[in-house]
């Protein structure tokens with residue numbers, strides 16, 4: 003157990019005023035997460051923030067993440083923040099089922115509702131652009147001599163084309179999570195909650211939808227259902243699909259950077275994950291329908 007986690011557990015016991023036991027939860031490869039419980043049945047979620055995640059650009063600055071977690075809690079979508087410790091949070095333990103990709107496809111209505119509630123809440127203190135993230139990751143890989151997947155930079159002009167097309171009629175930004183892996187959704191009490199604000203920031207809501215669609219392997223029909231559920235209108239589906247491509251293309255490098263710059267996390271095949279995401283992005287970029295998506299968002 004890292005020292006920071008042991009220290010945080012001691013602070014939780016002091017806060018609770020009783021001894022606590024804990025169970026480590028294997029999550030999304032970044033911070034240290036544990037379920038903490040007392041003998042009399044109280045349960046909390048302890049999130050110990052690893053400063054290396056923000057330092058390598060794999061997450062936003064920790065103070066920002068904490069502030070956004072508090073704002074997301076105020077909408078009822080995020081877990082309630084019960085106590086802030088130095089470098090750690092004690093959160094409401096959401097007693098529910100963590101989703102997987104098939105469950106995300108089955109719960110499109112509830113997920114769209116959760117996204118709308120988060121997006122209607124208070125704006126975050128920072129902005130997030132997947133295009134800036136893409137450029138930052140490419141620069142970071144180069145500065146650290148990390149190998150990009152073969153052919154990665156062949157798509158740089160396509161990234162510029164997508165960015166320009168989306169800018170023709172920009173959408174108002176809203177407070178977004180920006181990293182909606184199935185594992186960040188918990189279904190509880192008939193609704194879907196959203197945890198883990200490591201990459202949150204104000205952004206185009208169509209990135210939120212495209213990103214969650216990419217992470218749950220949505221096909222174009224699923225994207226259309228999600229778009230309709232969120233907007234009450236399927237017209238923005240082309241915008242969501244272009245963001246889906248940007249999610250796969252950019253998060254490819256999240257794995258490259260994670261593999262290269264956080265050597266403490268070596269129990270996971272980052273290269274396979276990067277290759278898989280890149281292959282999905284290339285599949286969509288080479289699709290003859292790509293040009294139609296660009297035309298549709300320009301119109």
Ligand SMILES: Nc1ncnc2c1ncn2[C@@H]1O[C@H](COP(=O)(O)OP(=O)(O)O)[C@@H](O)[C@H]1O
Pocket residue numbers: 027028029030031032033034035047049081093094095096097100185186188197198200
């Ligand atoms: N507040 C919570 N209540 C219950 N379970 C949670 C809570 N927050 C996270 N989890 C569980 O722990 C897992 C990892 O937590 P997460 O915050 O996503 O960390 P990571 O940064 O490692 O992805 C989630 O996928 C979910 O199953």
Ligand SMILES: [Mg+2]
Pocket residue numbers: 029030183185186197198
């Ligand atoms: Mg997570």
